[in-house]
Each structure stands twice: as C-alpha cells, then as structure tokens.
Amino acid sequence: MDKLKFASVWMGGCSGCHMSFLDLDEWLFDLAEAVEVVYSPVADIKTFPQHVDVTLVEGAIANQDHLELIQTIRKNSKLVVSFGDCAVTGNVTAMRNPLDGAEVVLDRAYKDAQLLRPQVPHDDGIVPPLVDHVVPVHAVIPVDLYIPGCPPPAKRIRAVLQALVEGKSPEMIGREMLKFG
Amino acid sequence: MPRTLTINGQEVSAGNEQTILEAARDANIRIPTLCHLDGLTDVGACRMCLVEVVGSNKLLPACTTRVQEGMEVHTDTERLRAYRRQIIELLFAERNHVCAVCVANGHCELQNLGIAVGMDHVRYDYLFPRLGVDLSHERFGMDHNRCILCTRCVRACDQLEGAHTIDVLGRGARSLIVRDMNIPWGESTTCTSCGKCVMACPTGALFKQGSTVAEMVHDVEKLAFLRAARERKVWNV
Ligand code: SF4
Ligand code: SF4
Ligand code: SF4
Ligand code: FES
Numbered sequence: 001m002d003k004l005k006f007a008s009v010w011m012g013g014c015s016g017c018h019m020s021f022l023d024l025d026e027w028l029f030d031l032a033e034a035v036e037v038v039y040s041p042v043a044d045i046k047t048f049p050q051h052v053d054v055t056l057v058e059g060a061i062a063n064q065d066h067l068e069l070i071q072t073i074r075k076n077s078k079l080v081v082s083f084g085d086c087a088v089t090g091n092v093t094a095m096r097n098p099l100d101g102a103e104v105v106l107d108r109a110y111k112d113a114q115l116l117r118p119q120v121p122h123d124d125g126i127v128p129p130l131v132d133h134v135v136p137v138h139a140v141i142p143v144d145l146y147i148p149g150c151p152p153p154a155k156r157i158r159a160v161l162q163a164l165v166e167g168k169s170p171e172m173i174g175r176e177m178l179k180f181g
Numbered sequence: 182m183p184r185t186l187t188i189n190g191q192e193v194s195a196g197n198e199q200t201i202l203e204a205a206r207d208a209n210i211r212i213p214t215l216c217h218l219d220g221l222t223d224v225g226a227c228r229m230c231l232v233e234v235v236g237s238n239k240l241l242p243a244c245t246t247r248v249q250e251g252m253e254v255h256t257d258t259e260r261l262r263a264y265r266r267q268i269i270e271l272l273f274a275e276r277n278h279v280c281a282v283c284v285a286n287g288h289c290e291l292q293n294l295g296i297a298v299g300m301d302h303v304r305y306d307y308l309f310p311r312l313g314v315d316l317s318h319e320r321f322g323m324d325h326n327r328c329i330l331c332t333r334c335v336r337a338c339d340q341l342e343g344a345h346t347i348d349v350l351g352r353g354a355r356s357l358i359v360r361d362m363n364i365p366w367g368e369s370t371t372c373t374s375c376g377k378c379v380m381a382c383p384t385g386a387l388f389k390q391g392s393t394v395a396e397m398v399h400d401v402e403k404l405a406f407l408r409a410a411r412e413r414k415v416w417n418v
Contacts (some may be wrong), residue, residue, distance in 0.1 A: 079208045085281055088302050092279060097309035146301040150281030181280025
C-alpha cells in the first residue's frame with residue numbers, strides 16, 4: 001500500500017501547534033514510517049504539491065498569502081484538518097478583529113510603539129498584506145476535521161494521526177479530544 | 182401530593198412544587214444547565230435545559246417548568262442534542278471567547294458544555310463585537326467579552342446579597358451587565374464587595390483581580406450553601 005501523503009502548513013499562528021506536534025517525540029519515528037511528508041514548515045519544500053492525502057493547517061487566515069494558499073491546499077488535499085484553536089476559531093490571531101481593521105493594529109505595533117524609525121514594513125510580493133478581518137479556516141474552505149486546543153496536546157494529535165494512518169476516522173469526543181484553550 | 186411522571190421512560194415521583202429539572206436530578210438524570218444556579222431563582226434564559234414533553238409541540242425549559250401528573254418527559258433526544266449544540270455555538274459566536282488566554286480556562290461552564298455537546302468548531306460567523314473590560318473595582322474585574330448574559334450575577338447580587346447593584350442594560354445580544362446606573366464598578370456605592378457575583382459567574386466574565394490565564398476558579402457551591410443556611414438554617418458544609 002502507498003504511504004499516506006502528509007502535509008502540514010503554518011498560517012496565522014504562533015507555530016505552537018507544530019511545536020506540540022514535535023512533542024510526539026519518538027512516536028514521530030513510527031509516523032515517519034507510515035507517512036510521506038510532502039510539505040511542512042519542518043521540511044524544505046517550496047511549493048504545495050498535488051495529490052496530498054492529509055493536510056494539517058495551523059493558524060487562522062490572516063493575510064493575502066493565506067487566502068491564496070488555502071485554496072491550493074483545498075484543491076490538492078483529500079482531507080483538510082483545522083489544526084489548533086487559531087485554525088478552528090481564529091483564537092489569539094483574531095483578537096485584533098474588534099479593532100477596526102489591520103491598519104490601526106499595524107500602526108500601533110510599528111509606529112506608535114517605536115521610537116527609532118517608525119514605519120510599517122511593506123514590500124510588494126515579499127511582505128503579504130494583512131486582511132482586515134481574521135477568520136477561521138472553515139470560513140474560507142470546507143474543512144474535514146477539527147483538532148481544537150491551543151496548542152492541541154500531543155496525545156490528541158497522536159490519537160487523530162493514528163486513526164488516519166489506520167484509515168479510520170478519529171473519534172472527536174470528550175475532554176481529551178475537544179477542550180479548547 | 183406527590184406527582185408521578187416518566188423521564189426518559191423511567192418512572193419518577195416528585196413533589197408538586199418541583200420543576201422537571203429538580204425531579205430529574207432526584208432521579209439521577211442529568212439535564213445540562215447554564216443560567217440555573219442552585220440557591221437562585223430560575224429565569225429560563227439560556228435554553229440549555231430544554232426538554233420534550235409528550236403532547237406539547239413546544240420545547241420546555243426544565244428549570245422553570247413544574248412537574249405534572251402523568252407527564253412524559255424526554256431529556257436527551259437527537260433533536261434536543263442538536264439544539265443544545267446550536268445554543269452553545271451561538272454563545273461562542275456572539276462575543277469574544279479566547280479560551281487560551283482566558284482567566285477561566287479549564288474551570289468554565291461554557292467551555293465544559295462545549296465539550297459535553299461535542300462542539301469541535303462553531304458553524305456560525307463570529308461577531309467579534311468591540312467590548313470593554315471594567316477593572317475599576319479594587320478586588321474584582323468584569324470582562325464583557327466573556328459574558329453570556331445568563332444573569333446569575335444579577336440574581337446573586339439581588340437575592341443573596343440584597344444589594345441589587347447589578348442589572349442588565351439594553352436588549353438581546355447587545356445587552357450589557359452594568360452596575361448601578363451604568364457606572365464603573367469601583368464607583369458603585371451599593372456594591373458591598375462581597376464577591377457573590379464573582380462566585381456565581383459560569384465563565385471568565387467575572388474574576389478576582391490579579392488572576393491570570395486559567396487561575397480563576399469560581400465558587401458556585403458556596404452560594405447554594407449560603408441560601409440553605411439563611412432559609413433553612415442548615416449549616417452543613
Ligand atoms: S469564558 Fe470560558 S468559553 Fe469563554 S474564553 Fe473563557 S474559558 Fe473559554
Ligand atoms: S460584590 Fe456583592 S454587592 Fe457587589 S456586585 Fe457583586 S454581589 Fe453585588
Ligand atoms: S457576568 Fe457572568 S454571571 Fe453575569 S451575566 Fe455575564 S456570564 Fe452571567
Ligand atoms: S438552565 Fe434552564 S433555561 Fe437556563
């Protein structure tokens with residue numbers, strides 16, 4: 001049987017969900033046996049490939065790049081998984097939403113709070129512009145599975161991946177699997 | 182005279198003054214609640230406790246509906262489960278709940294109900310309203326972002342402390358919990374700083390000053406104890 005083609009992406013999140021993924025410690029060796037990693041922030045692959053079986057998406061949709069990449073991800077992946085609270089709810093990344101758009105937030109961070117050379121970084125094609133309203137992944141594309149948690153505990157991630165590797169659908173019930181935060 | 186009814190097919194006898202919720206509890210049948218709190222009067226605000234009663238096409242809140250002879254109650258049907266999940270999702274969508282950075286994370290009734298109803302995500306658009314935090318009181322704080330408008334604080338302040346400092350301003354989802362004539366909490370002249378509202382709050386909306394993420398543990402049992410002590414002179418801890 002072909003190995004499961006596995007991808008993970010890092011969108012508007014802090015990378016904490018990926019850190020928690022790395023917390024799977026030696027089980028990662030078992031996982032590496034069972035899947036082929038075709039795209040991930042921990043692998044040096046530049047473009048999102050075709051024919052992916054499972055993609056874990058960390059982070060909310062917070063900038064223009066995310067908006068574009070998430071469409072490619074959906075097109076090329078059989079199963080898209082919202083991975084962690086930022087992907088599932090917007091979470092901390094979306095805390096700027098009540099504040100009337102990206103500009104006020106950028107000004108606060110890069111101008112008001114800076115003494116030396118206050119300026120908002122901008123570079124067309126390099127620094128992606130922020131969207132005004134951060135949204136969870138399922139607000140933009142259909143999502144097949146949700147793993148809540150900020151970050152999801154390693155045990156929860158393992159339970160999900162274990163099931164997927166075995167071709168089963170994971171049982172998302174109870175505190176162990178569903179607690180946010 | 183006691184009443185006989187069935188709850189989920191199980192025969193139950195209850196006092197004629199009892200609500201469906203009380204009767205169910207005596208029979209060890211759990212009905213999820215949110216605005217109900219032992220020791221306070223019920224207002225039927227949150228609709229978590231809705232049950233089906235055979236012969237009625239309306240769903241009835243168990244906390245405010247009295248038992249009747251021969252009633253056939255169902256508390257855990259597919260329809261009820263779907264509604265309960267919807268209610269919880271709407272509460273999450275209505276204000277800004279960021280469990281990861283919330284004082285009540287891990288000790289929150291809303292969060293626990295999310296788990297109980299199997300909420301893995303919220304299907305409604307989040308509203309992201311712009312709401313404030315009142316830190317003017319020297320010991321307590323109020324974060325409107327986490328408030329679900331259950332009015333447990335209002336009733337605790339009125340019925341247990343007798344201060345009636347707290348009230349609801351406005352209508353619907355845009356209501357706000359306010360103190361006196363909508364003044365900062367710290368300036369209230371009627372607040373006795375007893376902290377009963379903080380004990381009563383199911384979420385991270387009311388907290389002790391200085392609590393950080395996951396540190397705010399509410400003390401709801403203490404309120405039922407206070408009421409029993411006052412009304413029935415029962416002082417068992
Ligand atoms: S009040 Fe409860 S549900 Fe809301 S953010 Fe805090 S812990 Fe989460
Ligand atoms: S501290 Fe006591 S008096 Fe003040 S608002 Fe809360 S319950 Fe009412
Ligand atoms: S402050 Fe707490 S107790 Fe009061 S209405 Fe809001 S959620 Fe309920
Ligand atoms: S607990 Fe009955 S309506 Fe809220």
